[in-house]
Amino acid sequence: MNEFSGKFDQQNLKIAIVVADFNATVTRQLMEGAVATLEKFGVPTDQINVYHVPGAFEIPFISQRLLASGQFDGIMTLGAVIKGETDHYDLICQNVASGIMRLNVQGKIPVTFGILTTDDIEQAMQRAGLKMGNEVASTAQSLLEMISLSRQI
Ligand SMILES: Nc1c(NC[C@H](O)[C@H](O)[C@H](O)CO)[nH]c(=O)[nH]c1=O
Numbered sequence: 471m472n473e474f475s476g477k478f479d480q481q482n483l484k485i486a487i488v489v490a491d492f493n494a495t496v497t498r499q500l501m502e503g504a505v506a507t508l509e510k511f512g513v514p515t516d517q518i519n520v521y522h523v524p525g526a527f528e529i530p531f532i533s534q535r536l537l538a539s540g541q542f543d544g545i546m547t548l549g550a551v552i553k554g555e556t557d558h559y560d561l562i563c564q565n566v567a568s569g570i571m572r573l574n575v576q577g578k579i580p581v582t583f584g585i586l587t588t589d590d591i592e593q594a595m596q597r598a599g600l601k602m603g604n605e606v607a608s609t610a611q612s613l614l615e616m617i618s619l620s621r622q623i
């Protein structure tokens with residue numbers, strides 16, 4: 471039996487982070503947590519490029535451009551979509567998630583999903599580093615593991 475896992479060698483990795491500036495009080499914390507986690511695992515700071523888009527809906531477009539550039543070993547997407555009074559929330563969540571999934575299926579590098587989808591700002595703040603820790607830390611680690619695993623195939 472042969473087993474493979476995402477134990478990774480972070481040397482020479484180049485990572486792109488695409489972060490939505492909508493709800494920036496939350497997404498800036500997500501971005502800081504993502505960079506800190508990548509650095510903790512040894513990714514050099516100058517190998518981490520951060521791209522700011524207006525909102526979560528713009529994430530797939532820029533992610534696709536970054537993927538096509540061939541410059542990166544993996545992409546992290548970060549955002550915070552917070553429910554309002556209308557069904558706009560549902561449309562954004564569904565289309566952004568399917569857009570990012572399509573990039574994973576069609577692309578050659580992993581694109582992780584670090585987009586909070588919450589009922590209110592409190593839930594988002596809790597998941598961006600307050601009470602429930604920074605969910606993005608596990609997203610960053612998942613990206614490094616997926617890069618390593620995909621290189622073994
Ligand atoms: N309501 C939220 C948005 N809305 C903006 C869209 O993402 C997009 O920028 C706009 O429709 C123009 O194309 N974006 C978020 O990231 N979070 C929200 O809660």
Ligand SMILES: CC(=O)[C@@H](O)COP(=O)(O)O
Nearest residue numbers: 552553554555556558559
């Ligand atoms: C997720 C959203 O787009 C949301 O902030 C919009 O709020 P509303 O549905 O009240 O217009």
